[in-house]
Amino acid sequence: MKMLLQTPVILDVDTGVDDALGIILALNSPELDLRAITVCGGNNGLEQCCLNTVRVTHFALKELCPAVAAPVVARGLNPGGKEPEGAAVHGGDGLGGISHRLAFEGEDDLIVPQAAPVVRAVLDHAEAAGEKITIVTTGPLTNFASWTLDMPDLLLNTVSEVICMGGAFRAGGNITPAAEFNIYEDPSAAAVALAFCRGDERSGPAIPITFAGLDVTHKVVLRRAVIENLAARHPHAAMPAFVRDLTTTYMDFYERVRGLEGCALHDPLAVALAIDKSFCAIEPLHVEIETRGEHTRGMTVADTRDSLPAKQNPKRTTGVCTAVDADRFEKFFLQRVTGIEAD
Numbered sequence: 001m002k003m004l005l006q007t008p009v010i011l012d013v014d015t016g017v018d019d020a021l022g023i024i025l026a027l028n029s030p031e032l033d034l035r036a037i038t039v040c041g042g043n044n045g046l047e048q049c050c051l052n053t054v055r056v057t058h059f060a061l062k063e064l065c066p067a068v069a070a071p072v073v074a075r076g077l078n079p080g081g082k083e084p085e086g087a088a089v090h091g092g093d094g095l096g097g098i099s100h101r102l103a104f105e106g107e108d109d110l111i112v113p114q115a116a117p118v119v120r121a122v123l124d125h126a127e128a129a130g131e132k133i134t135i136v137t138t139g140p141l142t143n144f145a146s147w148t149l150d151m152p153d154l155l156l157n158t159v160s161e162v163i164c165m166g167g168a169f170r171a172g173g174n175i176t177p178a179a180e181f182n183i184y185e186d187p188s189a190a191a192v193a194l195a196f197c198r199g200d201e202r203s204g205p206a207i208p209i210t211f212a213g214l215d216v217t218h219k220v221v222l223r224r225a226v227i228e229n230l231a232a233r234h235p236h237a238a239m240p241a242f243v244r245d246l247t248t249t250y251m252d253f254y255e256r257v258r259g260l261e262g263c264a265l266h267d268p269l270a271v272a273l274a275i276d277k278s279f280c281a282i283e284p285l286h287v288e289i290e291t292r293g294e295h296t297r298g299m300t301v302a303d304t305r306d307s308l309p310a311k312q313n314p315k316r317t318t319g320v321c322t323a324v325d326a327d328r329f330e331k332f333f334l335q336r337v338t339g340i341e342a343d
C-alpha cells in the first residue's frame with residue numbers, strides 16, 4: 001500500500017463561511033495533517049470567530065471524517081487591535097446564521113486562550129521531528145505577523161511555505177477598488193509578513209510565500225443549484241445539507257453584489273494549494289503592501305512590468321496566483337467537503 005506523506009499544516013482563520021469550508025476541506029484531505037487552527041478577528045469579532053471555528057471543526061469531525069485527529073483551536077488576535085464588526089457578507093454570527101445549530105457542550109473549553117504558545121509548541125515538535133510545516137492563512141495576517149516578531153528563528157527553521165488567501169493583483173479589490181478584505185483589515189501586518197518571508201532584513205533564508213488573491217478566488221464558485229441538487233439527491237447525508245444551509249446567506253450576498261448564482265470559494269482555494277499547487281498558475285512578482293494611501297490602503301502592489309530591471313529585481317520572489325483550473329478545483333472541493341463522489 002502506498003504510504004501517503006502528509007503535509008503538517010497550521011491554518012489561521014477568521015471563521016466566516018468560506019473559512020469554514022476551508023477548515024472542512026483541510027480536515028477531510030488525507031494529504032494534510034492539520035495540527036492547529038489559530039483564529040483572528042475579521043469576518044466577525046474574535047470570540048465569535050473562535051466559537052465558529054470549534055463548532056465547524058467538531059461538526060465536520062463528527063459527520064464527515066470521524067477518524068481524523070482533532071486539531072487544536074487557539075485564540076489569536078484582533079486585526080489592528082480592534083474588534084471588527086460582523087461583516088454582512090457572512091451573516092451576523094459569521095456562519096450564515098447557523099452557528100447556534102452547531103453549538104455543543106464544552107465548546108468553550110476547546111478554545112485554547114492564546115495562539116502563540118500553541119504555534120510555538122507545534123513548531124518545536126516539528127523541529128524535533130525534522131518536519132516542515134505549511135502555514136495557510138485565510139484571514140488578516142495579524143497572527144502570522146505577531147509570530148514573526150515573537151519567534152522568527154523557529155519559523156525560519158520549521159516553516160516550508162506560507163500560503164495566503166489575500167490581495168488583488170490585476171483584479172479590483174472587494175473592500176475598496178484597490179484592496180481585498182484580508183489585507184485591508186491589517187495592512188501593516190501584511191507588510192511585516194511579506195518582508196519577513198522575503199527575507200528583507202536578513203541575507204539568510206526566506207520562506208516562500210504565495211498569495212491566492214481575488215484574481216483567482218473570484219473565479220472558483222460553489223453554485224447554488226449544484227449544492228441544492230446534491231442535498232436533494234442525498235437526503236440522508238449530513239454534509240450536502242449543511243453546506244447548503246451554511247452558504248445560503250453568503251450566496252444571497254454574491255447574488256446581490258455580483259449577480260452570481262453561487263458564492264466565491266476564496267479560502268478553500270488557499271487550502272487546496274497546500275495539497276496541489278497545480279490548481280493555479282503562479283508567477284513570482286515583487287509585491288509590496290500599501291499601508292498609508294488615502295485611496296489605496298491595503299493594496300497589494302505587484303510589479304508586473306516586463307522591463308529588464310523589473311525582471312531582474314531580487315525581490316521578485318512572491319508567488320502570485322494568476323490563473324486557476326476552476327472546473328477541476330470545484331469538483332475536487334465538492335467531493336472533499338461533502339464526502340460524495342461526483343456522478
Ligand code: RIB
Pocket residue numbers: 014016017018019042043138139140165174180181182266267
Ligand atoms: O476577501 C475574501 C477574504 O476575506 C476571505 O478570506 C473571507 O473569509 C474574508 O476573510
Ligand code: CA
Pocket residue numbers: 013014015016018019043138139267
Ligand atoms: Ca477568511
